[in-house]
Amino acid sequence: MRIFSLYGLGAALLVGLSMAATPVLAQQTLQLVKDRGHLRCQVGVPSPGFYQLAADGTWSGSDVSVCRAVATAIFGDPNKVEFQSVTSAVRFTALANGESDMLSRTATWTLFRDTQLGLDFTAVNFYDGQGFMVPKDSGIKSAFELKGATVCVLTGTTTELNLADFSRANNLDMQPVVFEDNNVRNDTYLKGGCDAVTNDKSGLASQKAGFPNPNDHVILPETISKEPLAPAVRQNDSQWMNLVRWVVFALINAEELGINSGNVDDMRKKPPSPEHARFLGVEGDLNKGLGLEKDWAYNIIKKVGNYGEVYDKYMGDGSPEGIGIPRSGSANALWTQGGLMYSPPFR
Amino acid sequence: MASVESQSGDVIVFTPKASKPPPPTTVGVLGWLRENLFYSWFSAIVTFAALYLIFITFAALYQWGIADAVxxxxxxxQCLDAxxxxxxxxxxxxxxxxxxxxxxPLDEQWRVDLGFILLVLWLAPFWFPRLTGKIGIGITAVVFYPFLAGYLFAGGERGWFMQTMVLLAVTVFITNWLHIVVSMVTGRSLREWVVGVTGFADKHERLHKYPMLxxxxxxxxxxYLWLGNWSVSEVNTNLWGGLFLTLLISVLAIVTALPGGVALALARRSHMPVIRVSAIAFIELFRSVPLITVLxxxxxxxxxxxxPDFQLNKLVQAIIGVCLFAAAYMAEVVRGGLQAVxxxxxxxxxxxxxxxWKSMNLIILPQALKLMIPNIVSNFLGLVKDTTLVSIIGLYDMLLMLKAAGQNPIWIGLxxxxxVFGAIVYFILCFAMSQYSQALERKLKTTR
Structure with missing residues (x-):
């Protein structure tokens, strides 16, 4: 009989463990964050433009700004964030096990990830896509001219698969040259080891900026894959998902309404329209459903800026820090200017 | 002495002529060159080829790293333009x-320096000649230093336990150094000196501990009056990084691996089945999976x-993982040493x-560990380099900081x-360790 009671004990332990294994999900993330006093936001290993580390240890970048915006919405302080820099191998586990409250790190929104990994994507904050870069003096103007070309590509990524698909669909017979490491791939390309290099366009732009002569290389206009990048949260926490989603929308909406960190104070004093008044919390109670203070959107714009400001600073070609991806005419422009950046109405 | 008496009675002493100097081509620099580098036409060709290879390598390195460097x-x-x-x-x-x-944080980095200096000062007496009580100093270093350093690095509020340990650590540190100074000046230990000054010298020896206490x-x-209210601001462990973190993890792993490994090795050779089986299970489990899996x-x-409300610290988790892993490997090294006795x-x-325990402590382990020094040290060297794996779970050790530098838009592509810098730092660390171990071997004269 003793052996059975041992089995019983083992079974009870297993049940106990598996019940303990889903604890974080039961709790409301917003309450958890408020109680803790700061947000735990997961970013990746430094990637220019999106999340980058300065020599003094501070984080910046467009995805980092989303983290800061969420922290500002909750606490009114963009610095109440603990950044967790996690490699992509464990990114979703670190979210699922409650280590991170949210994930804001160039994760492509796909059906599989949205439905099978226990996470919910919120709203797209950057439309990326795979492209090609060639030396300028090759005279190539379009990806369709790359017939029989050798192309440098990172192995084990969707980039490699997309390249094969594109090559086969268009009968281009491209020869992939695969690499493990960005830097080695770039060095090979620069030494003429391949005719072109392929990567997400944001990556191409930032790597081009690091070349000895960036102007000797061009990024071809074709985009061969869809990479909508969106912050994600744990599944089954609608309140928290709404909050992160509407923080991203707030960034976009502010730009649409012409509110930026410079004029937001004036706008709040004299709202030019009821829409502005509602957005900045002067009228109505849009904050209630989100569980936030009335001035949450005002705080975001005041302390982080609107979508356009963030884009220009980190992704655009205007500022010294920006990685030089032109915005006008791309999917990342506002819908009013032919892009895809569109916020549902704030009412 | 070869002396012969000649017929006339004179003694002829054989005095050998001074030997001729060896041919100049076999001695000195020239001889060495001839012997080692130009012994035959083949070796001469190899020598010139090697010299040429060395030259082009170093010339290119010099050109890149010094002559053209910015x-x-x-x-x-700006670098590229220059x-x-x-x-x-x-x-x-x-x-x-x-x-x-x-x-x-920049303003708090002195705390890391101070922690490192304290460690050096704490351990320095080991290299002082003719000092008593070294073992006591070593024990205090293991028992008290971690708390002092831990508080210096992490900061924040001190609970009653931390307060006690930090104050005790500072007290012990001060008395250690008083002991060293007193010993150097008077040749007596601090204890003898205190007993003498307080007039307990003629009392029974059993009472001698009271004046010291x-x-x-x-x-x-x-x-307490000096540091009771002293505190430093809190620095979250996710801000720890760089060489500091690399050294921290390595030192903790090394410090726990050796005693842990000895304990496991003894357990594995034990005649008590439960202990032996659990030791075997532990060692084999940790040796059968890669460190990255453990992490x-x-x-x-x-x-x-x-x-859910039990939030473990990522750094602590990683350190525990590395320590267990290192102990499992060390156990097998020590077991090898035990078998060699x-x-x-x-x-x-x-x-x-x-x-x-007495036979282990006095007879077996001293011999086994002495034999094992080269293996133990190569294990430690491997461990120091293995710590770079923590970068994969997002701890900003030196390697990840080095990589982050090239991902900043201002320094992109660097x-x-x-x-190269990281390689130099690792070389210095590992070479120093291996040199130290060789010195230790010479001192302990391991050859039998």
Whole structure:
């Protein structure tokens, strides 16, 4: 009989463990964050433009700004964030096990990830896509001219698969040259080891900026894959998902309404329209459903800026820090200017 | 002495002529060159080929790393404009603090320095000749230093336990050094000196500990008045990084691996089945999986099995993982050493009537560990380099800081220089360790 009671004990332990294994999900993330006093936001290993580390240890970048915006919405302080820099191998586990409250790190929104990994994507904050870069003096103007070309590509990524698909669909017979490491791939390309290099366009732009002569290389206009990048949260926490989603929308909406960190104070004093008044919390109670203070959107714009400001600073070609991806005419422009950046109405 | 008496009675002493000097081509520099480098036409060709290879390598390295290098610039672009084919050491200079301290706040970095200096001061007496009580100093270093250093690095509020340990650590540190100074000046230990000054010298020896305790109590009160309210601001462990983190993890792993490994090795050779089987299970489990798996398990899986409000620290989890892993490997090294000790030693120890622990401590382990020094040290060297794996779970050790430098838009593309710098730092660390171990071997004369 003793052996059975041992089995019983083992079974009870297993049940106990598996019940303990889903604890974080039961709790409301917003309450958890408020109680803790700061947000735990997961970013990746430094990637220019999106999340980058300065020599003094501070984080910046467009995805980092989303983290800061969420922290500002909750606490009114963009610095109440603990950044967790996690490699992509464990990114979703670190979210699922409650280590991170949210994930804001160039994760492509796909059906599989949205439905099978226990996470919910919120709203797209950057439309990326795979492209090609060639030396300028090759005279190539379009990806369709790359017939029989050798192309440098990172192995084990969707980039490699997309390249094969594109090559086969268009009968281009491209020869992939695969690499493990960005830097080695770039060095090979620069030494003429391949005719072109392929990567997400944001990556191409930032790597081009690091070349000895960036102007000797061009990024071809074709985009061969869809990479909508969106912050994600744990599944089954609608309140928290709404909050992160509407923080991203707030960034976009502010730009649409012409509110930026410079004029937001004036706008709040004299709202030019009821829409502005509602957005900045002067009228109505849009904050209630989100569980936030009335001035949450005002705080975001005041302390982080609107979508356009963030884009220009980190992704655009205007500022010294920006990685030089032109915005006008791309999917990342506002819908009013032919892009895809569109916020549902704030009412 | 070969002397012969000639017929006339004179003694002829054989005096050999001074031998001729050896031909100049076989001695001195020339002889050495001829013997080692130009012994035959074939070896001469090999020599010239090797010299040429060395020359082109070093010439290129010199050209890149020194002649064409840029030492002052504000961005990689400026470096490239100044010298497109030279090293951009300016980037390393800008990132130097980051590489050493990680994201530790700039104003607080002195705390890391202080912690390191305290460790050196604490351990320095080991190299002083003719000093008594070294073992005591070593024990205090293991028992008290970690708390003092831990508080210096982490900061924040001190609970009653931390307060006690920090104050005790400072007290012990001060009395250690008083002991060293007194010993150097008077040739007597601090204890003898205190006993003498307080007039306990003619009392019974059993009472001698009281004046020493009293003395330490007074120092403790002084330390309490001095540091009781002292505190430093909190630095979250996710800001720890760079070489500091690399060293921290390595030192903790090394410090726990050796005793842990000895315990496991003894357990594995034990005659008690439960102990032996659990030791075998532990060692084999940890040796059969890669370190990265252990780290992943420790960091991402463990939280799933813990209650939600029980937040473990990622760094602590990783350190525990590395320590267990290192102990398992060390156990097998030590076991090898135990097996190398001849059976006669075990039997002799038993015949002397020594208990198990006494025979281990006095007879077996000293011989085994002495034999094992090269293996133990290569294990440690491997461990120091293995710690770079923590970068995969997002701890900003030196390697990750070096990589982060090249991902900053201002320094984008700076990847060769940081890696060269990292290689130099690792070489210095590991070479120093291996030299130290060789010195230790010579001192302990391990050859039998």
């Amino acid at each position: 030492w002052e610039a504000e961005s990689r672009r 010298s497109p084919h030279g090293a951009c050491w300016a980037g390393i200079i800008v990132w130097f603090n980051g590489i050493i301290y990680g994201r530790f 009293g003395f330490q109590g007074i120092v403790l009160i002084g330390v 992943f398990m420790a960091v991402t899986m463990m939280p799933l099995f813990l209650p 001849p059976n006669g030693q075990y039997e002799a120890a038993k015949a002397m009537g020594l208990t198990y 990847h060769t220089e940081p890696l």
